[in-house]
Amino acid sequence: MVTVTLGKTGITVNKNGFGALPIQRISKEDAACLLRKAYDNGINFFDTARAYSDSEEKVGYAFKGIRDQLYISTKTGASDAEGFWNDLHTSLKNLQTDYVDILQFHNPAFCPRPGDESGLYDAILKAKEQGKVRHIGITNHRLHVAKEAIESGLYETMQFPFCYLATEKDIEIVEACKKQNMGFIAMKALSGGLITNSAAAYAFEAQYDNVLPIWGVQKEKELDEFLSYIDNPPAMTDEMAAYIEKEKKELAGSFCRGCGYCMPTCPAHINIADCARMSLLLRRSPSAGHLTPEGQAMMAKIDDCLHCGACMKKCPYGLNTPELLAENYKDYKEVLAGKPL
Incomplete structure (x- = not known):
């Protein structure tokens, strides 16, 4: 089994993380079956967020009674301290737990710092002192915010888009995290569904020993693919590398990653x-x-x-x-x- 340690957090987990955004679209029981099957077969890191409607509730329901045997990360999109505490209390209730392994600021447009106007970092630091948050993380899609967060030394993990369509600037973020002993969680490892060869996606991520990819899973057949990689991890062969180069040429340029940060506020209701x-x-x-x-x-x-x-x-x-x-x-x-x- 291939494992990855998330930097200074000391959290060591299977190289496959479970992204719990897609379970919003399935029933509570179906979600619980997927989550428990993932756990029973070796996956022990589960990532969710307050913004993912009922995802937290489904994660909490699935892991009631075995909470201390796995790691859960969630996110807050709060813009001030009051919103932060409301989010944290809701997350703890939904997850049926008294602590979160990693609480991440969810794609902020700036890097929260101690003493700033938002009060966010001061609040999360207090939550950590209280034992409600064990590690402080941040997610982002913006290179400049990601770089600032890494250089600040304030964060233990970074969650950032990273797949085989990555640019050199994206790879620099991964390398900077490793240098700073900061855990790197790779979101969009399948580029929002544009990457259809999960073996190639895994082989790319496997080249970086500090990277934990979280795979968005909604169907059992999708989960089965990633579970199969626990015992038989795909390797980066010459054939695989050639395939990836072909893919990069086809998908090069400006394309929508499907991140959804422009939604749901479109006044014309365009998806x-x-x-x-x-x-x-x-x-x-x-x-x-x-x-x-x-x-x-x-x-x-x-x-x-x-x-x-x-x-x-x-x-x-x-x-x-x-x-x-x-x-x-x-x-x-x-x-x-x-x-x-």
Whole structure:
């Protein structure tokens, strides 16, 4: 079994982490079955967030009675100390526990520090002193915030997008965390579903001994893939490396990662996370599932775009989202007309 230690936290877990965002979409019992199967087969790190609707409740329900045998990380998107304490108390109640192994600030636009106006870091430090939080982490999609958090020495873990489409700047974040003995948790290891070869995704992550990938799991067959890698971890062969290079060329440039940080505030109610990457989804998965009447209605909302710029301001990757939506809708209509992309 391959393990990874999250820097100075000393937390050592299986190289496969369980990302509990997708279990929002399934029933409580189905989620509990997935979570317990993951735990029973060697996965012992589970990542959730206050923002993931009922995900925390499902994690708490699944692990009642065995809480001390695994690690749970969650996140707060609070903007001030009062919101932080409200989130923490809710998380502890939902998770049916009196402590969180890692509490992370959820994609803040700045790096919380002691004594700043938000009061966030002072609050989380107090929570740690009280034993309600064991380790302090931060998640981000912004390179400058990630770098500032690493250099500050205030955080024990960093959660950041990292997959085989990573740029040199992304890899520098991973290496900087290792140098600072800061745990690195890799989100978006499948790039929001654009990466369909989980073995290649795992082999890439396996090259970095300080990286813990968390795989978003919703279906048992998805979980089974990652469980199979516990005893038979995929290695980076020449063939695998060539495949990844081909993928990087195909997906190079500006594309939506499906992170969802531009939502749900679109005034035209456009499902940006799906619509802005529809061209790639059509190329990389069976198109029939995207061409249903529901899918067509979803894409048609792009015509209602107000070009208000709200999505662009929130995009951590600096994408021209309205332009990207228009390009994807154009491709979508081509496929509807029977023309190949």
